[in-house]
Amino acid sequence: MKPSRPWLAPLLSAIFFALFVGIWHLATLPTSAAVQVDPEYAALVGQAAATGTKSAMPTPGEVGAKLWEHFRDPFYDKGTNDKGIGTQLAFSIGRVLLGFSLAALVAVPLGFVIGMSPLIYKALDPFIQVLKPISPLAWMPLALYTIKDSDISAIFVIFICSLWPMLVNTAFGVANVRRDWLNVARTLEVSRLRTAFQVILPAAAPTIMTGMRISVGIAWLVIVAAEMLVGGTGIGYFVWNEWNNLSIANIISAILLIGLVGMLLDTLLARLARAVTYRE
Amino acid sequence: MTPSFLKVEGLARRFPGPAGTPGVTVFEDIHFGIEKGEFVCIIGHSGCGKTTILNVLAGLDEANDGLVIMDGREVRGPSLDRGVVFQGHALLPWLSALGNVAFGVRSRWPAWSAKQVEEHSTRYLEMVGLGPALHKKQAELSGGMKQRVGIARAFAIQPKMLLLDEPFGALDALTRGTIQDELLAIVQATHQTVFMITHDVDEAILLADKVLLMSNGPGARIAEIVEITMRRERTRNSIHHDPQYYRIRNHLVDFLVNRSKGYADDKMPDHDPRQPPVVRPGLEGGAETLPLPARTAPVAASIHPLKNLSA
Ligand SMILES: Nc1ncnc2c1ncn2[C@@H]1O[C@H](COP(=O)(O)OP(=O)(O)O)[C@@H](O)[C@H]1O
Numbered sequence: 124m125k126p127s128r129p130w131l132a133p134l135l136s137a138i139f140f141a142l143f144v145g146i147w148h149l150a151t152l153p154t155s156a157a158v159q160v161d162p163e164y165a166a167l168v169g170q171a172a173a174t175g176t177k178s179a180m181p182t183p184g185e186v187g188a189k190l191w192e193h194f195r196d197p198f199y200d201k202g203t204n205d206k207g208i209g210t211q212l213a214f215s216i217g218r219v220l221l222g223f224s225l226a227a228l229v230a231v232p233l234g235f236v237i238g239m240s241p242l243i244y245k246a247l248d249p250f251i252q253v254l255k256p257i258s259p260l261a262w263m264p265l266a267l268y269t270i271k272d273s274d275i276s277a278i279f280v281i282f283i284c285s286l287w288p289m290l291v292n293t294a295f296g297v298a299n300v301r302r303d304w305l306n307v308a309r310t311l312e313v314s315r316l317r318t319a320f321q322v323i324l325p326a327a328a329p330t331i332m333t334g335m336r337i338s339v340g341i342a343w344l345v346i347v348a349a350e351m352l353v354g355g356t357g358i359g360y361f362v363w364n365e366w367n368n369l370s371i372a373n374i375i376s377a378i379l380l381i382g383l384v385g386m387l388l389d390t391l392l393a394r395l396a397r398a399v400t401y402r403e
Numbered sequence: 404m405t406p407s408f409l410k411v412e413g414l415a416r417r418f419p420g421p422a423g424t425p426g427v428t429v430f431e432d433i434h435f436g437i438e439k440g441e442f443v444c445i446i447g448h449s450g451c452g453k454t455t456i457l458n459v460l461a462g463l464d465e466a467n468d469g470l471v472i473m474d475g476r477e478v479r480g481p482s483l484d485r486g487v488v489f490q491g492h493a494l495l496p497w498l499s500a501l502g503n504v505a506f507g508v509r510s511r512w513p514a515w516s517a518k519q520v521e522e523h524s525t526r527y528l529e530m531v532g533l534g535p536a537l538h539k540k541q542a543e544l545s546g547g548m549k550q551r552v553g554i555a556r557a558f559a560i561q562p563k564m565l566l567l568d569e570p571f572g573a574l575d576a577l578t579r580g581t582i583q584d585e586l587l588a589i590v591q592a593t594h595q596t597v598f599m600i601t602h603d604v605d606e607a608i609l610l611a612d613k614v615l616l617m618s619n620g621p622g623a624r625i626a627e628i629v630e631i632t633m634r635r636e637r638t639r640n641s642i643h644h645d646p647q648y649y650r651i652r653n654h655l656v657d658f659l660v661n662r663s664k665g666y667a668d669d670k671m672p673d674h675d676p677r678q679p680p681v682v683r684p685g686l687e688g689g690a691e692t693l694p695l696p697a698r699t700a701p702v703a704a705s706i707h708p709l710k711n712l713s714a
């Protein structure tokens with residue numbers, strides 16, 4: 124038997140991380156060689172950066188310093204274009220959770236009905252098949268036109284993109300509850316409502332949770348793009364704003380945090396999924 | 404003669420074939436009765452339609468012809484009056500053993516308090532020796548324990564009749580023996596009426612008062628009814644000492660091996676599916692065939708291959 128070495132994988136991760144940071148560091152070191160540059164580009168990014176004495180690409184140290192700055196004061200608010208990164212993340216998370224919750228409120232009951240009735244399943248299937256592959260951002264102009272509120276439009280886009288995975292998974296989970304379990308409920312004369320809540324729901328819960336996990340993942344992907352479009356607040360807007368300010372260090376900080384929050388959301392739902400999973 | 408507690412008359416089940424092809428008649432012209440407190444086993448080859456008959460008795464499936472009457476009322480749909488132990492135990496895996504039993508108990512006595520439900524459920528789980536495993540979930544239970552929970556769940560609702568579909572088929576011989584003994588003890592104590600499917604001849608002889616022999620499908624019939632003529636107080640250990648045992652056993656095995664074919668389509672003119680011959684192997688000189696006292700009026704046209712059942 125091989126001795127188990129639980130520290131091996133984290134050690135490798137640390138080495139990979141160090142390698143990555145090292146290469147990054149070397150690649151962004153200021154070089155002395157004068158390089159011919161396009162004057163317009165030089166004007167845009169600053170003379171020093173353009174000629175290569177100082178790259179516009181920050182070094183790992185600079186990004187680290189920026190991150191530290193953000194961590195020390197994440198929630199400040201100095202007007203529309205200058206809010207702490209924590210505030211911006213909170214806006215985004217709020218929109219995602221709101222849009223996602225609304226979608227769950229619609230998708231789970233509707234998925235239940237679709238899963239229980241083959242007729243309704245057949246009747247609604249063409250609509251679902253057409254609506255499902257539409258990029259949620261394609262709804263944005265329509266949402267802005269009808270709702271006339273950028274904030275609600277962003278939430279609507281999250282709602283739409285969270286809807287389909289939950290709907291399809293719930294319907295699938297409900298339709299595939301083991302015949303035997305339903306027969307148990309029937310022979311025990313358990314009412315339809317109790318069967319729905321005490322047999323079908325727990326039986327389909329793992330599948331439903333999988334749908335929720337996919338939905339939250341997509342919603343978190345989409346919110347960044349949606350906020351870039353509607354502007355105002357949120358981490359997507361923050362990224363776009365920093366692009367305009369040409370603060371690459373800020374952009375990289377935001378990218379890192381987007382990844383971390385996404386991972387947290389996924390872990391949270393994985394926990395919930397584990398709580399409703401049953402072993403057969 | 405008083406009518407049987409459970410009466411099956413002219414039962415037939417047909418499944419439609421794939422589009423365009425004629426369907427199959429799994430069984431037809433099934434007649435039998437079960438008295439109160441009687442333990443009846445049915446044996447027959449795999450696929451002859453035993454599970455289908457049990458599902459019709461349970462009310463989970465509908466027959467195409469015929470009817471089932473229990474305690475004077477026609478069976479239409481499932482009922483708490485008939486407890487079912489499923490072939491694959493069918494426990495709800497997210498509930499504990501206690502939760503599974505309580506699920507049925509709560510449905511049977513909706514007015515009971517949580518404490519009453521728990522006490523009642525616990526009592527039945529203890530009866531099948533699961534006192535120490537009340538809070539275990541399915542994944543933590545062995546095959547035998549799962550089947551015991553299934554049995555406790557069915558007994559706990561105190562049904563008028565118990566239906567068991569090969570309950571011990573998936574168990575090892577040792578466990579099967581133990582649970583057979585437990586079941587025997589409980590049934591003898593409670594005088595429960597039982598209908599049980601098995602493919603195990605010894606199990607049928609040990610447990611049953613009479614054994615229905617089902618011919619091969621399609622078009623399966625009840626070929627014979629074998630009375631188990633040994634003392635009711637038999638046990639698994641003593642049963643082999645009774646010379647009757649081997650006579651009955653040989654008769655059943657002989658049926659399964661040699662005689663289970665050819666009952667379909669009224670190919671056996673002497674066989675009246677409405678009154679399957681009652682057999683007491685080993686008594687009164689060999690495997691003698693005694694006609695059952697008439698339950699339904701004998702059909703005049705019974706020699707006719709095509710009987711009009713609806714007439
Ligand atoms: N829903 C169904 N549709 C079509 N055929 C079925 C269906 N259920 C059972 N059958 C057929 O009926 C026959 C009897 O099945 P079953 O009652 O399970 O047999 P047994 O329990 O005696 O092994 C089998 O040949 C099976 O293929």
Ligand SMILES: [Mg+2]
Pocket residue numbers: 453454490
């Ligand atoms: Mg079967």
